[in-house]
Amino acid sequence: MEIVRSALRSHPDRIGDLRVTAVEPSPRGPMVRWTGGPEQPRSVEPVAGGGSFLGPVAGPLILEGAARFLAARWRHGAPRIAKTWDRDLEVAHPQIFQFGPCSGGGWSWLWQSSAEWIEERGVPQSFTTDDTKEKFGTLRWHYRAIDCTDAIDDIVEVAEALSGAICEGCGAPGYPRQGGWVKTYCDRCSNGRARR
Template identity: 45%
Template sequence: MIAEEFLSIAGLALRHHRGADSVTVTAVEPSPHGPLVRWSAPLLAVERERRADGPTTFLGPVPGPVLLTLLARVLACRWRDGAPRCPPDWAERLARRHRDVFGQGCFECGPGWRWLWEGAAELLQERGVPAGFRTSQAKEKFGSIRWYYDCSDDYEYTQSLVDGVELLSAYICEECGRPGRIRQGGWLRCLCPEHAGNRRIAGGA
């Protein structure tokens, strides 16, 4: 189940990355974080591309290995306590557990993205929360996450992690955390087939 979720989400999130077809799951192993997917992707670029345009430098897509590491941790969090469930007070619990990342916490989104926030917070804390880091807004917009933050350090890993959360959220159901797609029909929302009802996949999602 976990391996299938990993490959389903990764396949969509990486579909514009060269070398995405080299992604395989080698194992799902117990870990302190939960059941952790071990993966291999020998053809994915490790470094984030940069393109200079005068004084401005534009960053390319989030490196595939960053996305896969984040996704593996997200799914470990999701399956940590057995069958996934999200308590009604998930946002308060998450903010208390990761105060240095989310502050007082004000998550304007559904419970299915709880594990995305949690996995990213754990990885950021393990790497070291940058000086002055403060989440100013954590919300849904146009069917995916928008994570706005302030930071006094220019820390590329932090930006890649935040960008990775925003990208993966477009393929994870906002209601339950299963693989999903952004769907139209009223507000755009990322939903799995079970929660989609009659909503159709949005063009290009």
Template identity: 40%
Template sequence: MSRVILGEFAHIVRRALEEDHGLVRPTGVQATAGGPRVVFEAGEIPLSPKPGFEHKPRPALVAEAAARYLATRWAEGPLPRPVPLDSFVALDDAFPHVFEGGTETPAGWHFLMWAGAEWLVETGLPKGFETAQAKEKFGSLRWYWHCDTERDGRTAGVIRAVEAVSAGICEVCGGPGTLRKGGWARTLCDEHAVRRG
């Protein structure tokens, strides 16, 4: 199982960080109460000197998002959990303070959204945090949010990392996926890409 999880981790990080994926090196898988967590080392991308330029997500945050996602997906044993068909209801019920009104995300990203919400709650939501919209756009997650206070880098970094990780997760089943173009861009595993065509 550890080999499969490490393979999924490498795939997701490669898709999320593209040419910078070599900055993340998994060192193993650790059993935790929340599921098997990938342990990793991560370097940093130099910050752009251009003011107002939106930086790429930090490799350490992307790796953490991927590790949290995989722990949630594999939490119940030797096989990954199936995604619930009523994902938006389950997310809203579990995290009403994060997803008030639900999400418009595909079911395959359920465990990613779950792990992201848990991470946000763990780090502390800023006052008045609200998800305005969470949806798929051009094959990856767009998570729009606002709060009553000035946006803090911690919350923005977590959400940006979760968005980046979506580029490596199948929208249908939650397995490793790749952006598929042609008509509507979608991130799909090989099996669901064949069914699409």
């Protein structure tokens, strides 16, 4: 719940009534089911002079992304980060990752679950990942596709939002930490860095 509550900080109106109702087996791993939580769709506000401003990604999508991350993390029993996790993702999802993601292994399940989600929605034929990295404590996923859909944009934004609540070192609940750079770590991986 810590990961979800932290990722939903831009949706303070309905976090209080969020409850886990079940953990169900699935081919993806154990899927968490929720009740309550934010239900509002993503806001789109017009900007003076034309254009629009998109609000935070919709709360239900963050809940879906969190359930997928947790399922990937627990798919094969107790979470263990493979030394070759980045190469494994490149091999398992060649349409998504032409090279392994550049981040700590704690986010490996976030990259994996997001890639699987995109594949379920249908990878656009022209989809290319240009860059993957950590910046200011959250992941960045730069991609392009001529025929990209809003669904893929939303999946990537969900991954970015969740990464600020997941330890980049081990995948446990984490918080942005201060130091020379901002990094998202759990207490165990933080090496004494204070929460931001």
